[in-house]
Amino acid sequence: MTKKFGLPAALFSLKCFVAAMLALWISLRIGLPRPYWAVTTAYIVAQPLAGAVLSKAVFRVIGTLVGAAAAVLLVGNLVNAPELLTLALAGWLGLCVFVSLLDRTPRAYMFVLAGYSACIVGLPSVDTPDLIFTTASLRVQEICIGILCGSLVHGIVFPGSVAAVLLARVDAMLGDAERWSRDSLAGHPVPGLDADRRRLAQDITELHQLSVHLPFETARVSPRVRTVRALQDQLSLLLPLAAAVDDRMEALVRNGNPLPPAGIVLIEDVKLWLKDLGADPAAREATADGLRSRCSALEPQVGPATDWHELLLLSLLSRLSDLIAAHADCRTLEDQMHSPSPRALTPRVRALLDDYRTRKLHRDFSSATRGAFGAALTLVLACALWIGSGWKDGATAAMLAGVFLALFSASPDPVAPIKGFGIGTIIATVLGAIYGFAILPRIDGFPMLAAALAPALLIGGSLMASPRYAVIALAAMLGLANPSLLAARYDSEFASYINGSLAQIVGIAFALVMTRLLQSAGAESAIRRTLRAGWMDIASRSLSTATPDVRGWMNRMLDRIALMGPRLVGRGREGEIPMFDALRDMRTGIVIGELRQLRMDLSPGDGAPLLPVLGDVGAYYRELDFERLHAPSLALLDHIDAAIQRLAGHPSLAIRRASLLSLVSLRRNLFRDADAYAAASI
Numbered sequence: 001m002t003k004k005f006g007l008p009a010a011l012f013s014l015k016c017f018v019a020a021m022l023a024l025w026i027s028l029r030i031g032l033p034r035p036y037w038a039v040t041t042a043y044i045v046a047q048p049l050a051g052a053v054l055s056k057a058v059f060r061v062i063g064t065l066v067g068a069a070a071a072v073l074l075v076g077n078l079v080n081a082p083e084l085l086t087l088a089l090a091g092w093l094g095l096c097v098f099v100s101l102l103d104r105t106p107r108a109y110m111f112v113l114a115g116y117s118a119c120i121v122g123l124p125s126v127d128t129p130d131l132i133f134t135t136a137s138l139r140v141q142e143i144c145i146g147i148l149c150g151s152l153v154h155g156i157v158f159p160g161s162v163a164a165v166l167l168a169r170v171d172a173m174l175g176d177a178e179r180w181s182r183d184s185l186a187g188h189p190v191p192g193l194d195a196d197r198r199r200l201a202q203d204i205t206e207l208h209q210l211s212v213h214l215p216f217e218t219a220r221v222s223p224r225v226r227t228v229r230a231l232q233d234q235l236s237l238l239l240p241l242a243a244a245v246d247d248r249m250e251a252l253v254r255n256g257n258p259l260p261p262a263g264i265v266l267i268e269d270v271k272l273w274l275k276d277l278g279a280d281p282a283a284r285e286a287t288a289d290g291l292r293s294r295c296s297a298l299e300p301q302v303g304p305a306t307d308w309h310e311l312l313l314l315s316l317l318s319r320l321s322d323l324i325a326a327h328a329d330c331r332t333l334e335d336q337m338h339s340p341s342p343r344a345l346t347p348r349v350r351a352l353l354d355d356y357r358t359r360k361l362h363r364d365f366s367s368a369t370r371g372a373f374g375a376a377l378t379l380v381l382a383c384a385l386w387i388g389s390g391w392k393d394g395a396t397a398a399m400l401a402g403v404f405l406a407l408f409s410a411s412p413d414p415v416a417p418i419k420g421f422g423i424g425t426i427i428a429t430v431l432g433a434i435y436g437f438a439i440l441p442r443i444d445g446f447p448m449l450a451a452a453l454a455p456a457l458l459i460g461g462s463l464m465a466s467p468r469y470a471v472i473a474l475a476a477m478l479g480l481a482n483p484s485l486l487a488a489r490y491d492s493e494f495a496s497y498i499n500g501s502l503a504q505i506v507g508i509a510f511a512l513v514m515t516r517l518l519q520s521a522g523a524e525s526a527i528r529r530t531l532r533a534g535w536m537d538i539a540s541r542s543l544s545t546a547t548p549d550v551r552g553w554m555n556r557m558l559d560r561i562a563l564m565g566p567r568l569v570g571r572g573r574e575g576e577i578p579m580f581d582a583l584r585d586m587r588t589g590i591v592i593g594e595l596r597q598l599r600m601d602l603s604p605g606d607g608a609p610l611l612p613v614l615g616d617v618g619a620y621y622r623e624l625d626f627e628r629l630h631a632p633s634l635a636l637l638d639h640i641d642a643a644i645q646r647l648a649g650h651p652s653l654a655i656r657r658a659s660l661l662s663l664v665s666l667r668r669n670l671f672r673d674a675d676a677y678a679a680a681s682i
Contacts, residue, residue: 008465009462009465009466010462011158012046012461012462012464012465013457013458013459013462013465014461015158016043016150016457016461016464017454017457018157019042019146019149019150019152019153019154020039020042020043020146020149020457021450021453022042022149022153023035023038023039023041023042023145023146023149023150024038024039024446024449024450024486025446026038026145026149027039027142027145028446032141032142032145033138034138034142034486035142035486036485036486037139037142037143037146038142038143038145038146038149039486040477040478041142041143041145041146041147042146042147042149042150043150043478044060044146044474044478045057045060045146045147045150046150046154046461047154054151055106056106057147057148057150057151059107059109059110059113060109060110060113060143060147061143062110062114063109063110063111063112063113063114063117064114064139064140064143064144065140066114066117067113067115067116067117067118067120067121068117068121068136068137068139068140070092070114070117070118071089071117071120071121071122071125071132071136072121072132072136074089074092074118074122075122075125075126075129075132076132079126079129079132082383082387085122085126086380086383086384086387089119089122089123089402090376090377090379090380090383090402091376092115092118093116093118093119093375093376093379093406094115094375094376095115095372096111096112096114096115096116096406097111097112097115097368097371097372097375097376097406097409098368098369098372099111100112100115100406100409100410101364101367101368101372101409101410102368104361104363104410108410112406112407112409115375115406116402116403116406116407117139119379119398119399119402119403120139120399120403121135121136121139123395123398123399124395126395162210165210166207166210166211166223166228166337167223167334167337169203169206169207169210170207170231170334170337171334173200173203173207173235174327174331174334176196176199176200177235177238177242177327178274178275178277179274180196180200180242181238181245181274182271182275183246184242184243184245184246184249185246185249185267185270185271185320186249187253189250193246200235200239201239201558201559201561202562203235204232204235204236204558205558205559205563207228207231207232207235208229208232208361211225211228211229223337224337226353227333227337227353230333230353231330231334231337232555233352233551233555234326234329234330234333235330236551236554236555236558237322237326237554238323238326238327238330239554239558239583240583240587240590241319241323241326242323243583243587244315244319245316245319245320245323247668248312248315248319248668251668252309252312252313252316257309262294262298263298266291266294266295266298269291269294270291270320270324273287273291273324274327277328277331281331281345281346284328284331284332285328285332288324288327288328291321291324292321292325295317295318295320295321296317296321298313298317299314299317299318300314302314302648302656302657302660303648303649303656304645304648304649306648306660307676307677307678308676308677308678309676311644311660311664311677312664314657314660314661314664315661315664315668318657318661329352332345332346332348332349333349333352336349360552360555360556361555361556362530362533362556362560362563364529364530364533364563366529367526367529370518371409371410372409374405374409374518375402375405375406375409377518378401378402378405378510378511379398379401379405381510381514382397382398382401382402382507382510383398385398385510386398391503392499393499393500393503394503395503396500396503396504396507397503397504397510399507400503400504400507400508401507401508401511403511404421404507404508404511404515405511405514415512415516416471418508418511418512418515419512420471420472420475421471421472421474421475421508422475422505422508422509422512423472423475424471424472424474424475424476424477424478424479425475425478425479425504425505425508426505427472427475427476427479428475428476428478428479428480429479429504431456431476431479431480432479432480432485432501433497435452435453435456435480435485436497440452453480456480457477457480460473460476460477460480461473464477479501479504485497526563527564528626530560530564531560531564531582532624532626533560534556534557534560534582534585534586534589535585535621535622535624536621536622537553537556537557537589538585538588538589538592538618538621539618539619539621540618541553541589541592541593541596541618542592542596542614542615542617542618542621543614543615543618544596545600547597547600548592548593548594548596548597550590550593553586553589553590553593554586554589554590557582557585557586557589558586560582561582561583561586564582584669587665587669588617588666588669588670591662591665591666592617592666594658594661594662595610595613595614595662595663598610598658598659598662599611599614602655606647606650606655609639609643609647610643610659612639612642612643613636613639613640613643613663616633616635616636616639617632617666617670620633620636620670632670632671637667637670637671637674640663640666640667641667641677643659643663644660644663644664647660647663648660
């Protein structure tokens with residue numbers, strides 16, 4: 001028996017069943033007419049992790065209340081103008097989807113729910129507008145009962161810990177990052193290293209999503225969100241630093257330019273340290289400081305006569321020193337996450353926490369607008385077909401079409417989950433017919449009802465624990481708890497049952513058709529927009545006079561790389577870097593920030609050589625187009641070399657070192673295959 005169908009899955013299924021039956025019993029006991037909503041909500045909020053259940057419950061309560069209020073307001077005022085009511089509900093749904101797509105955290109569920117709750121409450125109420133407030137009130141009560149029962153059971157009975165999952169994920173991520181850094185120091189190319197680094201970007205985004213649930217965690221010892229965010233910042237540094245070290249190793253060692261003997265020993269010692277950083281924070285920090293001191297001691301002195309080999313060696317040792325520091329800081333922050341005390345374990349941890357700032361994510365306004373328009377258009381067309389056909393249950397089909405477009409608007413491949421819901425609904429229709437017309441008429445009392453439902457719900461709940469079957473199983477659970485089966489009064493009308501089930505299937509089919517039509521060019525254009533946003537950021541940063549925000553830039557670019565991964569997988573292009581290297585662009589943006597800061601610190605005369613470099617980089621990225629891809633101009637290379645020659649003679653050693661490090665990085669990023677820099681030729 002595998003883990004996904006073993007004891008954890010069985011326990012999860014049992015808790016789901018207990019929560020659903022508790023919600024059903026309470027709803028029937030207090031006389032709610034549609035306990036179906038309480039049962040389905042108990043399954044919808046179900047999560048293996050207690051913190052995730054509680055956070056989702058809070059978001060669902062808020063979203064439900066806001067959506068119900070919107071339905072009361074719109075239906076009450078526009079019921080006599082169905083065209084205006086349709087447009088108003090579609091506009092509200094589109095607005096909520098738009099905001100959710102810009103938020104891009106688990107909180108986005110709250111906005112989506114506010115949008116489609118208005119449809120769930122409002123559309124079936126157009127025939128009885130005078131009862132809209134009562135209907136909305138009942139739906140809120142039923143849903144809140146399901147939320148409370150689900151939260152109670154999952155939060156108290158053997159609660160799964162978000163903190164435990166997050167800590168295990170962090171340990172695995174750090175182990176992978178240390179292995180990839182060792183690979184960067186190898187004397188030979190390591191296949192798949194770039195793809196592994198891109199996966200780190202997705203891991204950092206996943207860490208950000210998990211941390212949203214931490215304030216709702218029920219475990220006694222839970223990491224602070226601030227510590228997790230500080231760790232994300234340090235993990236973000238690993239990606240460009242390891243890539244820079246790998247590039248310098250290729251330019252030197254792999255191309256036949258050997259390191260000095262002390263440098264070879266240093267590389268081997270760093271690789272040995274990265275295999276096991278040790279559990280003692282003091283010893284780890286002392287070893288890291290020693291390795292960094294050796295890096296500094298081996299750095300060549302730079303000046304006007306410094307050759308290209310020395311510049312590459314300087315860059316390698318400097319980036320390696322920073323990489324060592326970042327790995328040590330990551331492990332130190334991991335120790336802080338395990339600490340039961342919120343107080344900083346070391347002065348270094350305190351400094352890292354004080355340096356934390358809000359994580360900046362990429363926002364794709366075009367994609368959000370497209371998703372909002374798709375959801376609104378789907379609802380308008382579905383309502384038009386419903387009103388035009390005069391089908392009484394068409395409201396259910398229209399409602400579900402809008403719900404699914406809203407619910408999966410953020411998915412890189414919304415077709416797959418909608419298909420899964422369709423399959424699950426068909427299964428539920430067959431099972432529901434068996435229950436509704438062969439089993440339920442022969443039982444009496446709540447205990448017998450719970451016992452009759454147990455086999456199907458327990459099996460379906462266990463399948464929900466498997467990512468492969470979760471969508472189908474959830475749809476089957478929601479369909480089995482059919483409104484005509486679980487109600488205050490049993491409805492034995494077969495025609496009513498079939499009509500309602502057919503409306504659900506039609507609504508899902510219409511959502512699937514609309515998704516395919518709207519998605520045809522959406523994924524490819526989303527990939528291009530994401531890359532284009534990075535290019536425009538670099539272009540604008542090159543000429544900006546504001547203080548550079550390097551950390552904010554890294555966060556946005558890592559988020560963009562993480563966003564492109566699932567979209568490429570969905571189009572069968574996993575591991576592909578479309579058109580240009582996004583990791584290279586991220587490193588270029590970091591260097592641009594360093595050069596801008598340097599220009600601001602220098603006098604106008606000393607900073608003059610950097611102006612044409614920054615201007616050319618900005619012009620290059622501004623002109624980049626997917627239809628006219630081209631390499632940077634040789635004039636930019638000449639300007640970089642001229643700036644190297646000019647700033648290599650600056651009287652300040654700190655200025656010489658900082659400027660040459662940034663210019664060498666920029667030269668390697670944009671002119672990887674160019675001839676070596678020659679000081680005498682300038």
